[in-house]
Amino acid sequence: MPFVSPEVFAKEKISAIQDYSVLAGRAVANIFSRPRYWADIFTQMDSIGFGSLPIVVLTGFFTGCVLALQSATSLEEFGAVSMTGNLVALSMVKELGPVLTGLMVSGRNASGMASEIGSMKVTEQLDAMRALGTDPIRKLVTPRVGATVFMLFFLTILSDAVGIAGGALVSVLLLGLNASSYFHNSYRALVYADVVQGLTKPLFFGFIIASVGCYFGMNTKGGTQGVGRATTQAVVISSVFIIVVDFLISRTMIGIFGR
Amino acid sequence: MATTLPNPSPQQAPIAEPVVVFDNVCIRFDAKPVLENLSFSVDRGEQLIILGPAGTGKSVLLKLVDGLLEPDSGSIHVFGENITAMRETDRFKLRSRIGMVFQESALFDSLNVEDNVAYRLNEERADPAESHRRVEEVLNFVSLPTAISKFPSELSGGMRRRVSIARAIITTPDLILYDSPTGGLDPITSTTIVELIVKQRDVSHTTALLITHRLQDAFTLATNRWNVEENKMEPIPNGGIDDSTRFLVLNEGRIVYLGNTRDLVHSEDPWIQQYLA
Numbered sequence: 001m002p003f004v005s006p007e008v009f010a011k012e013k014i015s016a017i018q019d020y021s022v023l024a025g026r027a028v029a030n031i032f033s034r035p036r037y038w039a040d041i042f043t044q045m046d047s048i049g050f051g052s053l054p055i056v057v058l059t060g061f062f063t064g065c066v067l068a069l070q071s072a073t074s075l076e077e078f079g080a081v082s083m084t085g086n087l088v089a090l091s092m093v094k095e096l097g098p099v100l101t102g103l104m105v106s107g108r109n110a111s112g113m114a115s116e117i118g119s120m121k122v123t124e125q126l127d128a129m130r131a132l133g134t135d136p137i138r139k140l141v142t143p144r145v146g147a148t149v150f151m152l153f154f155l156t157i158l159s160d161a162v163g164i165a166g167g168a169l170v171s172v173l174l175l176g177l178n179a180s181s182y183f184h185n186s187y188r189a190l191v192y193a194d195v196v197q198g199l200t201k202p203l204f205f206g207f208i209i210a211s212v213g214c215y216f217g218m219n220t221k222g223g224t225q226g227v228g229r230a231t232t233q234a235v236v237i238s239s240v241f242i243i244v245v246d247f248l249i250s251r252t253m254i255g256i257f258g259r
Numbered sequence: 260m261a262t263t264l265p266n267p268s269p270q271q272a273p274i275a276e277p278v279v280v281f282d283n284v285c286i287r288f289d290a291k292p293v294l295e296n297l298s299f300s301v302d303r304g305e306q307l308i309i310l311g312p313a314g315t316g317k318s319v320l321l322k323l324v325d326g327l328l329e330p331d332s333g334s335i336h337v338f339g340e341n342i343t344a345m346r347e348t349d350r351f352k353l354r355s356r357i358g359m360v361f362q363e364s365a366l367f368d369s370l371n372v373e374d375n376v377a378y379r380l381n382e383e384r385a386d387p388a389e390s391h392r393r394v395e396e397v398l399n400f401v402s403l404p405t406a407i408s409k410f411p412s413e414l415s416g417g418m419r420r421r422v423s424i425a426r427a428i429i430t431t432p433d434l435i436l437y438d439s440p441t442g443g444l445d446p447i448t449s450t451t452i453v454e455l456i457v458k459q460r461d462v463s464h465t466t467a468l469l470i471t472h473r474l475q476d477a478f479t480l481a482t483n484r485w486n487v488e489e490n491k492m493e494p495i496p497n498g499g500i501d502d503s504t505r506f507l508v509l510n511e512g513r514i515v516y517l518g519n520t521r522d523l524v525h526s527e528d529p530w531i532q533q534y535l536a
Contacts, residue, residue: 035382127327128365132379132426133351 023137023218024211030135030142040143048109048144049151053158055104060159063096064088064166072175081175085185088167093190093198097160099246102205105152106238110213113144114234117217118227126218136218145210152206153199160198193257201249205242212238276339277302278434278466279324284333286319293319294512297333304503306460306467308477311509312534317470318362320509321436324468325359326350338433355379358427359436364419366411366426372398373407376426397425401455417448424455428463435459437469441476453479454492460503461485474535480504481520508534 004012030036071087117140120126126136164186171177216234220226277300284297293316301307309317322328323335326342335342340353366375373394374381380390398404401421411419420440427435437456441449453476459465461484471477481504486493495501500520508516508523508531516523516531526532 123368124361124363124365125367127322128359128361128367130327130351131325131354131357131359131361132382133354134378134382135347135351 019219020211020215023141023215024145024207026137027141027145027211027214030138031146035138037139037143040139041147044143044147045151047112048105048147049155052105052108052151052155055108056101056155056159057162059100059104060092060097060161060163061166063100064092064163064168065170067091067096067163068167068170069174072171082177082181083185084167084171084175084177085164085182086189088171089164089186089189090194092160092163092167094194095198095246095250097163098156098198098201098205099242101152101156101159102202102209102242102246103239105148105155106205106209106213106242107235109148110209110234110238111231113210113213114217114220114230115227117214118220118230121218121220122223122227141211141214141218144214145207148210149203149206152202152209156199156202191259193253193259196257197250197253200253201246204245204249208241208245209238212241277336278305278338279468280336281323282334282336284323284330284335286316286323286328286330292512294323294330294509297512297514299507299514299517301466301468303466304464306469306480306501306504307507308480308504309468309470309507309509310472310474310477310534313472315509316512317509318438321359321438321468321470324434324436325354325357355430356433357436358430358432358434360420360423360427360438360440362438362442364411364416364423366419366422368411371408371410372403372414372422375411375422376429378426379430393429394425397429398422400428400458401425402451415448417444417451420444420448420452421455424452424459428459428465431463431465433466435465435467437467437471439470439472441471441473449473449476450479453483454485456480457483457492458485460501462487477506478520481506510534 067088068084072081072084075081075083075087117126120129120140129136129139164183167186168179168182171182172179213234216230216237220230222229279301281297281299284294285292286294297320299307309320311317319328323330324337324342326335326337326345326347330343334344337353338356342350342353345353367378370378373391376394376397377385377390380393394407395404398407401424403418403421403425406414406418406422411422414422424437424440440456441452444452456467456469457480460467460480469480481501482495482499483492484495484501485491502519505519506516506523507514510530515528516526523531524535526535
């Protein structure tokens with residue numbers, strides 16, 4: 001990797017942030033004006049939402065399982081194994097459900113968006129689209145952003161549910177807990193603020209995944225090698241963004257709701 | 260060559276007004292100048308053939324005309340409108356009058372030939388039956404009627420180029436930009452593409468800017484015409500030259516020649532003589 005002066009480096013980064021902001025802003029603004037590409041939105045919903053079901057369900061389920069298994073060891077020291085349901089439910093709904101679903105969808109879809117749009121960029125298909133009178137941001141970015149935000153919300157709910165179910169399975173079969181007690185404790189552990197926090201996060205994460213994936217795709221340079229680079233950058237940056245924004249949302253929500 | 264497209268009626272801009280005007284246009288990439296102080300104009304019905312060594316900014320010039328790139332300085336007027344001062348949303352309207360054939364065809368690989376060719380009509384929500392009829396007509400024009408349901412990956416390089424031409428001309432644009440339409444093709448296929456361009460020029464009288472690396476193709480374009488009765492290309496009698504064809508030669512981002520075919524071949528500029536040789 002060539003070394004550049006700090007000034008050039010800073011200018012490049014600021015320029016990238018500016019370009020990203022413009023792209024994200026235009027993608028959102030396009031929602032409120034015509035034409036709207038409904039067919040593309042539904043296609044993306046199918047691809048992003050339904051296509052991500054297996055990895056989201058498996059990740060959520062086994063995260064719930066392992067969470068119950070690990071927490072039981074610590075809770076046993078306090079004689080509070082029966083509280084496993086509380087811990088699994090709170091962890092899944094507030095943190096692990098949204099974050100792991102976001103990371104999984106990012107790995108699968110941010111990379112897919114970057115490579116698909118990047119391939120179109122290097123083969124001049126984006127230029128052709130503009131030459132034919134279509135705004136590529138409206139046609140390609142806006143449907144992906146809308147579809148990801150919408151579908152990630154429901155994927156997170158699903159992940160939370162199967163995570164709690166996985167915790168229940170381990171609690172009942174391996175820890176010998178009562179299923180009714182587990183679900184009762186899980187239900188009692190969750191309050192309005194927890195659910196709001198857990199369901200606010202996927203809205204932001206969905207936006208990050210799609211906008212970052214599309215940004216790197218639309219700014220691909222350097223042929224097929226550039227497509228590979230854009231794909232990697234999209235996954236890395238969107239994953240880091242998700243973790244950082246998760247912290248910021250958690251802090252804000254704790255400030256608002258007090259938990 | 261089966262059918263021909265109807266001759267479109269001239270639109271809006273008065274005859275005297277040039278279709279494309281470059282005024283002192285400069286563009287640079289990463290501090291490297293690509294085009295410097297380019298000034299020229301293209302009149303209605305004229306065909307400007309752009310020649311020059313690889314990497315001299317020919318494709319950049321064509322993208323500037325379509326507003327796909329913005330110059331660092333200078334102005335570009337297309338159909339009398341300053342495209343450099345326009346917002347991107349306004350450029351989309353202007354581009355509805357411009358057809359562009361890209362260097363590598365740039366067909367949408369997820370769409371079949373019909374959807375590629377009818378892309379602009381579909382975006383305009385045209386009647387599907389009417390759209391299908393026009394796709395068939397234009398595919399007949401480029402002699403590819405059987406490729407309508409194929410995908411770009413199933414087509415040869417020459418067929419992709421012809422589909423790209425069909426996509427560019429389906430809305431009978433007032434200006435066509437050809438970016439190396441014969442690049443990378445075998446001589447027989449190149450001749451087929453050149454025939455299509457001559458046919459489009461002489462049947463529809465569309466203003467065109469054309470980049471080519473093949474001097475042979477450039478001079479074929481300048482010395483041949485389309486015989487509408489026999490539906491084939493033929494040399495202009497008595498060694499004649501097409502009056503509507505002009506040449507623009509670029510070298511290192513600057514214009515080294517702008518004029519007609521006769522003056523180009525008789526140029527005494529040593530660089531041009533070497534280039535043409």
